[in-house]
Amino acid sequence: MSVERGELLSIVGSSGSGKTTLLNLLAGLDTPTSGVVGFEGMSLINMTRRERAAYRAHKVGMVFQSFNLIAHYTALQNVEMALLFNDTQPKERRRLSIEILEQLGLSDRITHRPSDLSGGEQQRVAFARAIVKQPEILFADEPTGNLDFENTQQILSLLTSLNKNGLTIVLVTHNLEMAKANSHRIIRMQYGKIIADEQTAKEIHA
Ligand SMILES: Nc1ncnc2c1ncn2[C@@H]1O[C@H](COP(=O)(O)OP(=O)(O)OP(=O)(O)O)[C@@H](O)[C@H]1O
Ligand SMILES: [Mg+2]
Numbered sequence: 001m002s003v004e005r006g007e008l009l010s011i012v013g014s015s016g017s018g019k020t021t022l023l024n025l026l027a028g029l030d031t032p033t034s035g036v037v038g039f040e041g042m043s044l045i046n047m048t049r050r051e052r053a054a055y056r057a058h059k060v061g062m063v064f065q066s067f068n069l070i071a072h073y074t075a076l077q078n079v080e081m082a083l084l085f086n087d088t089q090p091k092e093r094r095r096l097s098i099e100i101l102e103q104l105g106l107s108d109r110i111t112h113r114p115s116d117l118s119g120g121e122q123q124r125v126a127f128a129r130a131i132v133k134q135p136e137i138l139f140a141d142e143p144t145g146n147l148d149f150e151n152t153q154q155i156l157s158l159l160t161s162l163n164k165n166g167l168t169i170v171l172v173t174h175n176l177e178m179a180k181a182n183s184h185r186i187i188r189m190q191y192g193k194i195i196a197d198e199q200t201a202k203e204i205h206a
Contacts, residue, residue, distance in 0.1 A: 003026075003168060004204065005168055006163075006168055007185060008168075008169045009171070009183060009187065010171045010182070010183040010186045011171070017189040017192065018193075023062075026170065027060050028055050029056070029062075053085065060136075060139065061130035063130045063143045065141040067126045073114075074112060075109050075114075075117065076098065076101065079097040079132050101128050106121060120147050120148070120154065127140075127155070137168040138167055139172075140169065140170070140171045141172045156182055160182060184202050184203065186198055
């Protein structure tokens with residue numbers, strides 16, 4: 001499979017079909033036992049550990065199925081963490097992180113710890129952490145899986161606007177209707193294989 005620049009690609013499939021595994025391979029968090037994963041003509045497989053770490057630190061944003069926020073860090077510290085491996089100076093890390101949290105409507109939650117945040121707020125902190133470094137591609141694993149209708153709509157409009165601003169997004173979701181309404185292309189997985197790969201009516205923004 002390949003992902004095009006500017007695309008919002010959804011991956012759907014039942015539980016255990018391999019969606020998270022695929023995302024982890026694309027994001028360089030996992031290495032395949034066979035086959036190749038490439039980014040802009042470079043093979044992730046042939047990269048050194050250091051090069052792969054740089055790919056993750058600079059190019060890739062990731063939102064995990066379970067938010068994966070650090071429990072004893074505040075919202076702000078969780079977001080700043082993403083810039084630790086990104087050659088960003090401490091003051092700039094703080095400024096950028098506050099800015100993005102504000103953009104996501106979390107200005108009054110900056111010093112809260114994850115346990116004091118709602119599910120939707122935690123997910124927005126996870127998004128802030130993923131996009132604060134301005135990645136080239138965002139992988140989001142069921143980002144609305146545990147959210148109610150209102151929070152789901154918020155995350156969807158966030159994804160759509162990020163994508164309109166040029167961010168390439170690969171979104172894993174159980175919800176085929178949601179995928180159809182929001183993405184340019186849908187890949188369906190079953191038992192670890194891609195069984196369908198179809199464009200939707202939506203067009204990629206130039
Ligand atoms: N680290 C692992 N080692 C071995 N098998 C694994 C590992 N992680 C997942 N699996 C297995 O690989 C298959 C695919 O798992 P994966 O997590 O990719 O599914 P998924 O499509 O993301 O499911 P869900 O919708 O429930 O999140 C499953 O059968 C799972 O049990
Ligand atoms: Mg999964």
